Amino acid sequence: MKSNCTLAEIAAILRTRQRFVVISHARPDGDALGCTLAMTLCLRQLGKDVTAWNEDGVPEKFRYLPGSELVTQPPADPQTFDVAVVLDNAVENRAGTARTAIAHADVWINIDHHHTNPRFGDFAYVDATAPAAGQVLYELFRQCDLPLTYEMADNLFAAISTDTGSFQYPSTTARTYEIAADLIRLGVNVGDLSQKMYESYPRRRLELLRALLNVLRLTSRDRVASFALSAETARTLGIQPEDNEGLIDSIRSIDTVVAAAFFEELGDGKIRISLRSKSPKIDVSKICGLFGGGGHQLAAGARTPGTLAAVQEKVLQALDHEFDQP
Amino acid sequence: MKSNCTLAEIAAILRTRQRFVVISHARPDGDALGCTLAMTLCLRQLGKDVTAWNEDGVPEKFRYLPGSELVTQPPADPQTFDVAVVLDNAVENRAGTARTAIAHADVWINIDHHHTNPRFGDFAYVDATAPAAGQVLYELFRQCDLPLTYEMADNLFAAISTDTGSFQYPSTTARTYEIAADLIRLGVNVGDLSQKMYESYPRRRLELLRALLNVLRLTSRDRVASFALSAETARTLGIQPEDNEGLIDSIRSIDTVVAAAFFEELGDGKIRISLRSKSPKIDVSKICGLFGGGGHQLAAGARTPGTLAAVQEKVLQALDHEFDQP
Numbered sequence: 001m002k003s004n005c006t007l008a009e010i011a012a013i014l015r016t017r018q019r020f021v022v023i024s025h026a027r028p029d030g031d032a033l034g035c036t037l038a039m040t041l042c043l044r045q046l047g048k049d050v051t052a053w054n055e056d057g058v059p060e061k062f063r064y065l066p067g068s069e070l071v072t073q074p075p076a077d078p079q080t081f082d083v084a085v086v087l088d089n090a091v092e093n094r095a096g097t098a099r100t101a102i103a104h105a106d107v108w109i110n111i112d113h114h115h116t117n118p119r120f121g122d123f124a125y126v127d128a129t130a131p132a133a134g135q136v137l138y139e140l141f142r143q144c145d146l147p148l149t150y151e152m153a154d155n156l157f158a159a160i161s162t163d164t165g166s167f168q169y170p171s172t173t174a175r176t177y178e179i180a181a182d183l184i185r186l187g188v189n190v191g192d193l194s195q196k197m198y199e200s201y202p203r204r205r206l207e208l209l210r211a212l213l214n215v216l217r218l219t220s221r222d223r224v225a226s227f228a229l230s231a232e233t234a235r236t237l238g239i240q241p242e243d244n245e246g247l248i249d250s251i252r253s254i255d256t257v258v259a260a261a262f263f264e265e266l267g268d269g270k271i272r273i274s275l276r277s278k279s280p281k282i283d284v285s286k287i288c289g290l291f292g293g294g295g296h297q298l299a300a301g302a303r304t305p306g307t308l309a310a311v312q313e314k315v316l317q318a319l320d321h322e323f324d325q326p
Numbered sequence: 327m328k329s330n331c332t333l334a335e336i337a338a339i340l341r342t343r344q345r346f347v348v349i350s351h352a353r354p355d356g357d358a359l360g361c362t363l364a365m366t367l368c369l370r371q372l373g374k375d376v377t378a379w380n381e382d383g384v385p386e387k388f389r390y391l392p393g394s395e396l397v398t399q400p401p402a403d404p405q406t407f408d409v410a411v412v413l414d415n416a417v418e419n420r421a422g423t424a425r426t427a428i429a430h431a432d433v434w435i436n437i438d439h440h441h442t443n444p445r446f447g448d449f450a451y452v453d454a455t456a457p458a459a460g461q462v463l464y465e466l467f468r469q470c471d472l473p474l475t476y477e478m479a480d481n482l483f484a485a486i487s488t489d490t491g492s493f494q495y496p497s498t499t500a501r502t503y504e505i506a507a508d509l510i511r512l513g514v515n516v517g518d519l520s521q522k523m524y525e526s527y528p529r530r531r532l533e534l535l536r537a538l539l540n541v542l543r544l545t546s547r548d549r550v551a552s553f554a555l556s557a558e559t560a561r562t563l564g565i566q567p568e569d570n571e572g573l574i575d576s577i578r579s580i581d582t583v584v585a586a587a588f589f590e591e592l593g594d595g596k597i598r599i600s601l602r603s604k605s606p607k608i609d610v611s612k613i614c615g616l617f618g619g620g621g622h623q624l625a626a627g628a629r630t631p632g633t634l635a636a637v638q639e640k641v642l643q644a645l646d647h648e649f650d651q652p
Contacts, residue, residue: 181507
């Protein structure tokens with residue numbers, strides 16, 4: 001499915017309207033927050049009134065992002081804006097309370113890189129070849145001569161780096177590396193920012209990794225690795241939701257493994273499923289679709305009701321079934 | 327200390343002489359092997375007779391590098407060459423048997439990026455601002471119009487990526503990212519190569535990580551993290567030397583940690599020390615120097631006689647002392 005507008009049309013709206021709200025998806029990752037902040041800072045440079053919301057605010061581990069204090073949790077009373085900008089969000093209601101706090105907006109802009117994005121909104125620009133929504137925003141800012149400050153560069157670099165697993169995923173292209181070079185010339189301090197992104201985890205995260213390695217399971221003839229985090233273990237170790245990010249990569253890295261799965265017992269009676277694949281033959285967005293979720297071919301997620309053990313079994317069976325396909 | 331020659335002078339030797347041997351340091355990492363192979367493939371493109379040696383051959387985990395079958399362990403009988411090319415090797419005798427198997431070479435070329443390199447050899451080109459020897463080789467090939475094939479690009483990309491922790495270390499510059507973009511345009515498949523570099527570890531490596539996390543120590547008021555691998559644990563888990571690479575990064579990533587240390591009991595009565603620092607104030611090459619080793623400010627190593635426990639204590643004390651300096 002194609003975009004229904006050009007970047008120039010989006011830039012024209014950014015330049016001509018006055019009251020903006022910028023949102024993304026709840027439980028934000030580096031791409032979601034980096035984009036929210038880069039867009040917010042750009043609009044401020046243009047002299048606009050900008051509100052930036054996320055249902056979860058800015059998790060502690062992302063406070064290093066320049067301008068992070070500008071993103072707040074949405075208020076109880078819905079508000080009205082000229083323009084709502086939705087970034088890196090393929091499923092409209094994944095914005096949660098940040099979506100419902102918008103009573104009305106004259107114009108809805110949707111900028112994303114998820115191929116499953118249904119192109120909601122008045123102006124939907126989705127580039128499914130981009131490895132991060134941050135890369136799409138970079139093209140918007142550069143191609144349309146919008147402001148691109150050092151603080152924006154830091155946010156875009158963080159968005160792209162975290163969503164490509166530090167420039168490693170198959171979606172990463174020569175263009176992605178060129179953009180990173182340009183952002184560094186704008187002032188990004190690679191070592192400093194990388195340390196904040198990848199080398200600043202609380203000690204409890206290593207304790208969590210140790211606990212998870214103790215319950216590691218290999219199934220489907222060692223082609224699937226999985227582990228599960230119970231609410232009790234999370235409580236004992238004092239785990240915050242953001243502590244889990246990236247832990248799945250440690251089990252995906254086993255040479256025989258094609259798909260990795262992480263199961264997390266949430267407080268609301270639901271189980272969060274995270275799946276990663278190394279092969280286009282095992283499309284994990286399809287599996288997550290069976291459980292009401294979605295995402296990319298090689299990285300997807302879902303939240304589904306059930307017990308930890310039952311959901312793990314069902315997903316492992318679905319994965320095993322995929323390996324049986326011709 | 328400056329280089330004693332230009333890249334053009336080195337290129338002239340590569341073009342005019344015929345019999346080459348290419349070596350690096352023993353216990354090779356991605357930069358050492360990527361450079362050895364890129365240079366070997368370049369010389370073959372130029373129609374030269376090329377021998378490539380490494381004391382340890384090519385460890386299993388690096389067999390994905392194009393041309394890896396060209397690197398062999400050196401023979402018992404020393405041989406004579408027109409030119410010996412030493413790459414990514416700051417300490418001449420670290421080449422081990424690959425050095426002693428060279429009875430004579432008319433010309434010695436030394437290309438490196440370690441600031442501690444004493445500029446040995448007839449033509450020593452050392453760029454201490456480059457994050458990897460692979461980046462220096464790239465500049466040589468491009469600036470001097472030497473061959474640069476897809477297979478060479480793969481090797482240079484692997485060299486640079488592994489020596490920058492996937493484009494994250496402080497030494498990584500905009501130029502590094504531009505080089506990566508150019509190598510991708512030459513044919514490097516980022517996703518495929520990254521998977522081979524970072525997501526293809528044997529299962530025993532995770533078991534090793536679990537074992538090490540169980541003996542994790544935090545000292546110097548949580549600013550130093552360390553763990554030690556006994557020969558017995560290594561034997562029980564069936565650990566190969568290359569399994570350890572990068573494990574130190576997992577403990578460096580604790581937010582309070584400034585320096586990380588990994589101690590490994592070798593078979594020969596010696597202990598291998600690996601140190602990483604996050605701050606120029608803690609120069610780990612200085613600490614390793616106390617134990618007969620060397621390296622970079624933020625990443626260094628040494629091998630020293632002693633017991634695992636005694637060496638660990640001595641190094642932790644030396645690190646603690648560093649934190650007391652004004």
